[in-house]
Amino acid sequence: MRHRGAAVTSSPWLSQRPDRAWSELLFLAYSVMWMAAVAVVVLTGAIHTWGDVGYLVFSLAVGLPAFLGPLAFVRRPGGQKPLLEQYWLKLNVWVFLLVGFGTFIGTHYFFDLMGMQYAFPVTWMLQAKVVGGSEQTVPVFMYPLTHAFLLTYHVVMIVLLRRVVSALSLGTVGRWVAIVVIAYAVAFAETLVMANEALSDYFRYADKARMLWLGSLGYCVYYVVSLPMIARLDDDPERWPMSRVAIDALGASMIVLIGLEVWAHAIGPL
Numbered sequence: 001m002r003h004r005g006a007a008v009t010s011s012p013w014l015s016q017r018p019d020r021a022w023s024e025l026l027f028l029a030y031s032v033m034w035m036a037a038v039a040v041v042v043l044t045g046a047i048h049t050w051g052d053v054g055y056l057v058f059s060l061a062v063g064l065p066a067f068l069g070p071l072a073f074v075r076r077p078g079g080q081k082p083l084l085e086q087y088w089l090k091l092n093v094w095v096f097l098l099v100g101f102g103t104f105i106g107t108h109y110f111f112d113l114m115g116m117q118y119a120f121p122v123t124w125m126l127q128a129k130v131v132g133g134s135e136q137t138v139p140v141f142m143y144p145l146t147h148a149f150l151l152t153y154h155v156v157m158i159v160l161l162r163r164v165v166s167a168l169s170l171g172t173v174g175r176w177v178a179i180v181v182i183a184y185a186v187a188f189a190e191t192l193v194m195a196n197e198a199l200s201d202y203f204r205y206a207d208k209a210r211m212l213w214l215g216s217l218g219y220c221v222y223y224v225v226s227l228p229m230i231a232r233l234d235d236d237p238e239r240w241p242m243s244r245v246a247i248d249a250l251g252a253s254m255i256v257l258i259g260l261e262v263w264a265h266a267i268g269p270l
Contacts, residue, residue, distance in 0.1 A: 012162075012163060012166055012167070013159050013162065013163050014159065014162075015162070015235075017087075017234070017235075018077040018078070019076075019077040019078030019086065019087045019088070019234075020087050020234065020235075021077075022076060022077045022078075022088075023070070023087050023088040023091060024155055024158070024159060026069065026070060026073075026088070027066070027088075027091075027151060027152065027155045028152075028155060028156070028159075030065060030066060030069060030148075030151075030152075031148075031151075031152035031155070031156075033065075034062045034065075034148045034152070035152075037058075037061070037062055038062070041058065042198050042199060043198065047199075047202075048201070050121075051121060051122065052122045052123055052124045052140075052141075055120065055122055055139065055141040056124065056140060056141045058141070058145075059141040059142070059143070059144040059145040060144050062144065062145055062148045063143075063144030063145060063147045063148045064144065066092055066147060066148060066151050067089075067092055070086075070088045070089070076088075084241075084242045085239060085241075085242075087233070087234050090233060090234060090240060090242065090245045091151070091154075091155075091230070091233060092147075092151065093242065093245050093246065093249070094230055094233060094245050094248065094249040095147060095150050095151045095154060095230075095249075096147060096249075097246060097249035097250055097253065098150060098222075098226060098249055098252060098253055098256075099143065099146045099147045099150050100143070101250075101253035101256070101257070102146065102150070102222065102253075102256070103127075103138060103142055103143050103146050104126065104127055104128055104138070105127075105128045105131050105257070106222070106256065106257070106260065107127065107138050107142075108127070108128060108131045108132025108134070108136075109132075109218075109260045109263075109264070110219075111132055111134045111136045112132055112133050112134055112264075112269065113215075113218060113260075113263065113264055113267070113268070113269050113270065114205065114211055114215045114218060114219070114269075114270055115205045115206030115207055115210075115211060115215075115269070115270050116203075116204075116205055116211075117136065117203070117204050117205070117206065118136055118137070118138070118139065118202065118203060119201065119202050119203070119204075120139050120141075120202045120203075121202075122139045122140075122141065124139065124140040124141070125137040125138060125139060125140065126138060126140050126143070149190070153186050153190070153223070154226065154227070154230055156186070157182050157183070157186060157223060157227050157231075158227070158230065158231050160182050161175075161178060161179065161182055161227060161231060162231075164178045164182075165178060175228075176228075179223075179224060179227050179228055180220070180224055182223070182227065183220040183222075183223030183224045183227060184216055184217065184220045186220070186223055187216040187217075187219035187220040187222075187223065188212060188213075188216040188220075190219075191205070191208075191211055191212050191215070191216055191219065192212060195208050195211070206270070207270055210270045211270060214267070214270060215270050217263075218260070218263040218267065221256055221259035221260060221263060222256050224259075225252050225255045225256050225259060226252050226256070229248055229249075229251075229252045230248075230249075230252075232248075233245065233248070
């Protein structure tokens with residue numbers, strides 16, 4: 001959508017709004033850096049030498065640049081507007097709220113339904129007390145780390161969806177097919193990459209093959225809900241206030257919760 005009086009970008013992948021396009025490029029570059037950092041600590045075995053402090057410091061070093069990095073660019077597009085009106089911060093807040101729900105509550109569905117197992121050598125935990133039937137707990141360091149993951153996933157999905165819809169001239173039905181395919185692909189890819197031998201002492205699935213092909217359908221519930229909702233963020237002629245960002249993200253979290261319950265009744269534990 002072109003907006004009167006605003007410059008637009010020429011890339012078929014990026015948003016036509018300069019502030020959104022800039023944010024997408026910045027977060028894609030940030031993604032390369034945090035992925036490289038995770039790869040280094042896993043492949044070198046450094047991750048096996050940490051305790052509570054080490055894991056938390058690393059996860060903050062990975063997650064906080066998503067909030068602090070854009071502030072380093074004084075001449076960023078839209079930077080003349082009040083901070084709470086800037087797209088990059090709204091995107092962060094949207095993802096932050098989804099991460100809060102997903103880590104605090106949603107993780108229990110992965111424990112109980114999808115056979116996910118944590119065994120990190122830490123004692124600092126934070127999770128819902130009345131959700132979930134297992135005795136597994138959620139490490140505090142997973143919160144900022146998951147923010148980095150989900151911010152990257154959503155930016156990549158937004159860019160892919162925009163390009164596919166534009167290139168194939170998809171209508172409503174075609175767009176929803178593209179959303180489901182992209183959501184499943186991201187869920188499958190994360191499971192494939194993260195549930196590897198290098199991390200198997202601390203993170204694994206009871207049945208990785210079944211989780212990959214069937215469990216990814218349950219996992220992609222998150223993205224089937226969140227992708228079409230977050231893609232609308234600030235895409236209207238009238239920009240969203242932060243209150244609408246929060247309500248939208250919390251609404252998405254509630255829909256995901258219902259979707260996970262449907263999965264629990266329809267499929268049950270893997």
